[in-house]
Amino acid sequence: MEFDKILVNPPFRNTSGNSTKTAPGGGRRNLYTSFAYKYIDLIKNTGTIYAITPPGIFKSTNHSRCVYLDYINDSGFFINMIDLDENKKYFNVGSPICSWMVSSKNTDIEVSSIGSKMKLKQNIDYIPVICNETIVSIINKMHNLNQGINLEIVRERNPDTFTGGISFGSLLSGNNNIKIYTDRSFLHKSGCLSIETNKVRTYKKLFESSLFKFWFIIHRYNGSIYRSLMNRIKIPEYDFDITSDDDVFNMYSLNKFEIEYVKYIVDLNGSYNKYERSTIADNLSNNLYTDHARNREYMSGIERDTLRIKQTNEVFTPTPLVQEMLDKLEEQDPTTFTDPTKTFLDNSCGDGQFLSEIVIRKMERSGCSLEQALSTTYGVEFMEDNVLECRARLAGPNPTQEVLDIVENNIVHHDALTYHYMFGEEKKRYLF
């Protein structure tokens, strides 16, 4: 089965080992990346995906472009918008979270970041986490230096040719004091990114300059510990001499405004991830079904200890963010909820934060019955108790047998990555 709208907040975790943390970048080592590929398989070619994930998914994980952005385009879809400000508005956590929309309409990508909005062309290689016109222009200059060559960040070295090197261990924390090694035994034991060079002092000045500090701040969450992303930076092909920050600004032809901006960001360094949670007013209706489906304490009903939350990533989407996303979906396609035949999927549906609001809007906007609204609303969830909560929530306060049958059929207990997405269709086929 394919769906008109997919609204999702997948588990943010590593796929390997016991680690519950996300792996840097957006590669397949993260469960949310596998979910993101699945969305493309499950969406109709006229449909829309609206997801909440770490922004790492839009980073370059190879030497050229962001693999997932290319996958979206190659599958006939386009990314319409990315909101990089979700931490500031809704999630008071240290790791970055963004929301993004993909559809079959080719528009420029609208990116919201640090309170401002900008348009990016579809052919961008990857999306910087902190993103505005100035940052994109500076990064482009650093990545496209005329007659420049790529940095050669190395992990392996040939002991016979080793002449000296630099290790970048602490750069990502905003502390760009570079260590220089002339003893080859040190270089690759550091576990950090390293560059092997016979011009260590010049490189040290380059990497310790304000412009490079700026580059590292901008990429702090981007998996920039990967060689691939750093190797996008170009340096002059021939000998270059650096004695000050200005030499580096000149090397990359930054204009006065860009230089001021770099200095401003470097001064601000460290303050980006300390967002305050905004207080958002609730506008709750008195309708009985709406009361039942919406008026519940966030993540209530089930005891979830810290270990469980770490393993399952049950951090549900706050209702005001759900509302905001549904509003944007409606702006993008005004028939989203007025046409009750449109099908919706959340394949990591938790206790139904998205699905309950979808059902409410379907009834409100199209005047359809609860049964009609439910029969086009689908969920998959890994934790059985969440499935039961979600079904009970969607069924409403006094459910009929028909309503109970629909939610039992449409909200399934399964691993979203291995589910066949037939939702009972397979049974119906054999009835005739």
Ligand SMILES: C[S@@+](CC[C@H](N)C(=O)[O-])C[C@H]1O[C@@H](n2cnc3c(N)ncnc32)[C@H](O)[C@@H]1O
């Ligand atoms: C971040 S929560 C989001 C829940 C809900 N969609 C929301 O936005 O509030 C992720 C949910 O995915 C579920 N989950 C984790 N791994 C899953 C899997 N492989 N298949 C389906 N659901 C999964 C978790 O139990 C959790 O409820």
